[in-house]
C-alpha cells in the first residue's frame with residue numbers, strides 16, 4: 673500500500689529581496705492577502721490535503737512567523753468578553769495543535785533544495801509534501817488535495833505543473849515530458865530556468881511537490897546549480913534518471929506568484945473580489961479606476 677502523505681515542509685527561509693524594504697522587518701509569508709497572511713493560505717491548503725505535521729524551515733528575522741501560530745490568550749479573552757464570536761472563529765485557524773508544528777533553521781539562504789534538506793531528520797523515511805507559500809492557488813478543490821489524491825494512485829514524486837508562454841519559461845523549472853496522460857504527465861527530464869530556446873516544453877513547475885525520501889538522499893550529494901543555489905529541481909531531475917518515477921500534475925485552479933509585486937497585486941484583486949462582504953464596493957472601485965485609466969490614455 674502507498675504511504676499516506678501526512679508531513680509537509682514549508683520553506684520560508686528566503687530573503688524576500690523583491691519586497692524590500694518591507695521584508696527588512698516583515699517576513700514575506702506574513703504579508704497579507706486581504707486579511708490573512710500568505711502562510712495561512714498555505715496551512716489551510718495543507719490541512720485540506722490531510723497534512724498533520726507542519727515543518728517550517730525558517731531563518732533569522734522570521735520571529736513574526738513563529739508568533740503567528742502561538743495562542744493569543746489575552747486577545748482571545750478580550751474577544752470572548754466582548755462577545756466577538758466571529759473573530760474568535762477566525763483566530764481558530766491560526767492555532768496549531770501542540771506538537772504538530774516544528775521549526776528548523778536554515779542558517780544561510782543556500783537555495784530551496786538546501787532548505788528542504790534541512791528538514792531531513794524530521795521527514796525520516798516517509799513521503800512528504802513541500803509547499804511554497806508565495807505560490808497562492810485559488811481552486812475549488814485545494815491544489816495539494818488534488819495532488820494527494822492523484823499521488824494515491826501512482827505514488828512516486830509529483831510536481832504541480834502549469835502551462836506558461838515560451839517567453840516566460842525561463843523563470844521556472846520546466847518539464848521534459850515522456851507521456852502525456854491529460855491531468856498527469858510522466859517526466860523524462862527537468863530543467864531549471866532554461867534559456868528561451870532551450871525549454872523542453874511549456875509545462876512549468878510551481879510551488880507544490882510530493883516527494884519521496886530519496887530526494888533527501890539526492891540532496892545530500894548536491895552541489896550548487898543554477899544561480900549558485902542548491903536546487904530542488906536538480907534533486908528531482910536526479911530521481912528521474914535513477915528511478916523515472918516523477919510525474920507532473922496539471923492542477924485545476926489559478927496560481928498567483930505572490931513572491932513578485934505584480935503577482936501579489938493580482939492576487940489581492942482576485943481574492944478581494946472573491947470575498948462576498950467586499951465584492952460590490954471593491955468591484956465598483958475597480959470599474960471606476962479602469963474607466964479613469966482609459967480616459968487618461
Ligand code: UTP
Nearest residue numbers: 683684685686687688689690781782783784787
Ligand atoms: P524565492 O526564489 O522566491 O526567493 O524562494 P526569496 O528569497 O523568497 O525571494 P526573493 O527572490 O529574494 O524576492 C522560493 C521559496 O523558497 C524559500 C523561500 O522562502 C520561498 O518560500 N527559500 C529560498 C528558502 O527557504 N531558502 C533559500 O535559501 C531560498
